[in-house]
Structures are given as C-alpha cells and as structure tokens.
Amino acid sequence: MRYSHLIIFFIFLFGLYSTIIYCQDSTKIKEFSKQLERISEKYKTNELAFSLKIRENDIKPTEFMLYQNYPNPFNPTTIITYQIKESDYVQLKVYDVLCHEVALLVDKVQPAGYYQIIFDGNNLSDGIYFYRLQTGNFVDVKKMVLVK
Secondary structure, X not given: OOEEEEEEEEEEOOEEEEEEEEEOOHHHHHHHHHHHHHHXXXXXXXXXXXXXXXXXXXXXXXXXXXXXXXXXXXXXXXXEEXXXXXXXXXXXXXXXOOOOEEEEEEEEEEOOEEEEEEEEOOOOOOEEEEEEEEEOOEEEEEEEEEOO
C-alpha cells in the first residue's frame, strides 16, 4: 500500500522542530500543505517558518502508536496523529480532567496505516484534556492543553 507523508520542519525562535505526518490520501496531504503555507505566511513576523515536502513511499507501521498532539498548548485546533499496524476497530476519544468524555473522534474499523485528526476545541473551556486511543489490546493516553 502506498502512503504519502509530509515532512514538516518548524523553525521557531532559534530552535528546529520536525514532524512527519502520514496519510493514505495524497490529496489530503496537499490540502494540509496549503493550510500550513497560509499559517506560515500569517506568522512570518514571529520567526515561524515551514518547509514542506511530500513523498510517496511503501511504508507500513510496525507497531501501534499514539503521538503527542501538535501544537500543544493549542487554541483552538490541534493535530492528533496515530498509527495502527493491522486492521482493527479503533476508538479515539477526548476526556476532561474529571474523566468525562467530551469528544468521540474515531469509532470505526480502520486498516493498518498512519492517521491524523484535526481536533477543534472551540466549544470547550480552556484547561487540560486527555486523548485516548484504543485498538485491540493497545491503549495509550496523552495530555493536551487548550489555552484561550
């Protein structure tokens, strides 16, 4: 199976940050690239720059993994990325600090691959939230901070 991946280099206040986002649909990657270019233009005065590169590869995940969201802290949207190594039923949920479910982002069977979800926290108050990925025997939880 072919995957597109987007390599993003962030240069922010004397630091270099990079991330790789994988997606099966190269059209979505290209749309995301355009959004990042618009963000880059908006924040050029804040010394934020993006370098974008799209490549086609035969890449299959070898493990289940939930990545830290970016940006974190965020306002109002953030990207949650995860990978699953085999086809399985997947749930991705967001919880508040009192363990109340505030969002169900994914609730379906997905094939092996790399996925990203854009989470919009517009309807939530600022604070700490947790997102939880569960698929088969794999469960992982990460913390994210919404700042308004």
